[in-house]
Amino acid sequence: MPSGSGATGRNGGHLTAHAFRGYNWLEKIYGEEEAIRGLAIERYTVSEILKILHEHHSEARVDLVEGGRTVLFFTPEEYEKDKQDYAAAKAAGINLDDVEWLSKEEVEKASAKYGASYSAVRIPGNNLWPLKLVSVLYNLAQNASDRLSLSIHTKTPVTSITPVTSIAPAGSDSSRRWILNTPRGQISCSYVLHATNGYTSHLLPFMHGPNGIVPTRGQIIATRANTPAVLDHSGFIANEGFEYWFPRPQKDDSENELVIVGGGREATEGRGYEFYEVDDSVINPEVSEVLKRFLPVVFPGKFDNETEPEMEWTGIMGYTKSREPFVGPVVNPSDKSSFEAYRGQYISAGYTGHGMPRAFACAEAVARMIAADIKGEKWSAPEWFPEHYLTTKEVLK
Ligand SMILES: Cc1cc2nc3c(=O)[nH]c(=O)nc-3n(C[C@H](O)[C@H](O)[C@H](O)COP(=O)(O)OP(=O)(O)OC[C@H]3O[C@@H](n4cnc5c(N)ncnc54)[C@H](O)[C@@H]3O)c2cc1C
Secondary structure, X not given: OOOOOOHHHOOOOEXXXXXXXXXXXXXXXXXXXXXXHHHHHHHHHHHHHHHHXXXXXXXXXXXXXXXXXXXXXXXXXXXHHHHHHHHHHHHOOOOXXXXXXEOHHHHHHOOOOOOOOOEEEEEOOEEXXXXXXXXXXXXXXXXXXXXXXXXXXXXXXXXXXXXXXXXXXOOOOOOOOEEEEEOOEEEEEOOEEEOOHHHHHHHOHHHOOOOOOEEEEEEEEEEEEEEEOOOOOOEEEEHHHOEEXXXXXXXOOOOEEEEEEEOOHHHHOOOOOOEOOOOOOOOOHHHHHHHHHHHHHHOOOOOOOOOOOOEEEEEEEEEOOOOOOEEXXXXXXXXXXXXXXXXXXXEEEOOOOOOOOOHHHHHHHHHHHHHHHHHOOOOOOOOOOOHHHEOHHHHOO
C-alpha cells in the first residue's frame, strides 16, 4: 500500500535519527541492548535512504538538505533531560562524536545561523520532501528487475480481507490465501502487508483502541519569513519535540525564506491532543494559532505575527501506547491462536509520529520476514532491529 497520500506525503520532512534522545526511557523499559537497537534502527534508516539518494543522484529531486538538526532548549529541564540521555547513550558505547552542545551565548553569537536566544544541541540530520522521496523509491523499485511487476492503484481502498477458502471467486488461484475486497474488485494473494498506519484498525478491528494503533492528527503550516536567508537551512526542533521547522531551499536567494512548521497539538491539551481524529481534510484552528505564533516568538524580528501561512494541511499519524511500532506477523495479543488464523498477513505500522527514521528499515525487516517465509527459511533480526517491535515477541513467548 503506497504511502504518498497518507502521513508520509503530509509530514514536515524529517530525515534525522534521534542521536541519543529517548535513550534512558528505552533502556528503562527494554534494557540496554534494545535501547541501543532502538537508536541504531534510526541511524540505519537515515544512512540507507541517503545512500540510495546519493547513488542515484536524486538529492535535488527530493530537495534534500543535509547538515544537521538544531534542538533548542526552552527550559533548563529540557536541557537536563537531553544531557542525561546523551551521557547514558555515550556510556552504552554509542558514538556521539558528531554531537555539538551550544550555550545560549554561542547560539546568540551565531545569529545569522540560528537567530535565537536559547541553549541548544546540534546533531547530524537531514530534511527532504517526503512525497518526492516516495516517488524516487517507487521508480527505482519499478525498474529494479524484469521479474517484478509493480503498480500503484490509487483511490482503491481495501474494504475487507477474507480467506480465499470461504469465497474463492471462480478461476482464482487456490494456492492463494487471502482476498482483498475493494470497490474496484477483488485481488487474491498469498501475503498481505498492513502498512496502513493510522487506519490499521479498519481491517484489523482488534487494533482499535489504546492497545492498538490510535489515529492522531498532525498539522503543518508553510510560512514565509519577513526577509531572505534568515535561518540555517538544516532542521530545528524545540519544546520537547512538539514543534519542528525546516527552512526550504530557495530557487532564488532574494526571496523571503519559506519555512515548514509542524506541531501545535499541545493547543488541544485536555481535549485529546488530536487522538482519534481521522479526518485529514480539515485543519484545527487552535493548532493553527500555535503554529502561526511560534516562529515570531522564537526568532524576534524575522517573522511577523500577522503573516498568514501560504499553505496549511493535516495528516493522520498512528500512535501506539509504547510509542514503538508493530512489526511482524499479524497476531491478536488476546488470542494466540489468531497467529495461525492470520497466516500470511504481516504488519509494519504505528510509528507514533516518528516514522521518517524508522518506517523504511521496518519495511525492510518485514519484507525479509515474508521472503524467508516464502523460501521456508527462518528469519533472524538484523543487528539494528529492536526485537521489542516484533508483534510475536510477547504474544508467542
Ligand atoms: C503532520 C504530520 C507530521 C509528522 N511529523 C513527523 C515528524 O516530525 N517526524 C517523523 O519521523 N514522522 C512524522 N510524521 C509521521 C510520519 O509521516 C509517519 O510515521 C510515516 O509517514 C508513516 O508511514 P506509513 O507508510 O506507515 O504510513 P502512511 O504514510 O500514512 O501510509 C499509509 C497508507 O495506507 C493507505 N491505506 C490506509 N488504509 C488503507 C486501506 N484500507 N486500503 C488501502 N490503502 C490504505 C493510506 O492511504 C496511505 O497511503 C508526521 C506525520 C504527519 C501527518
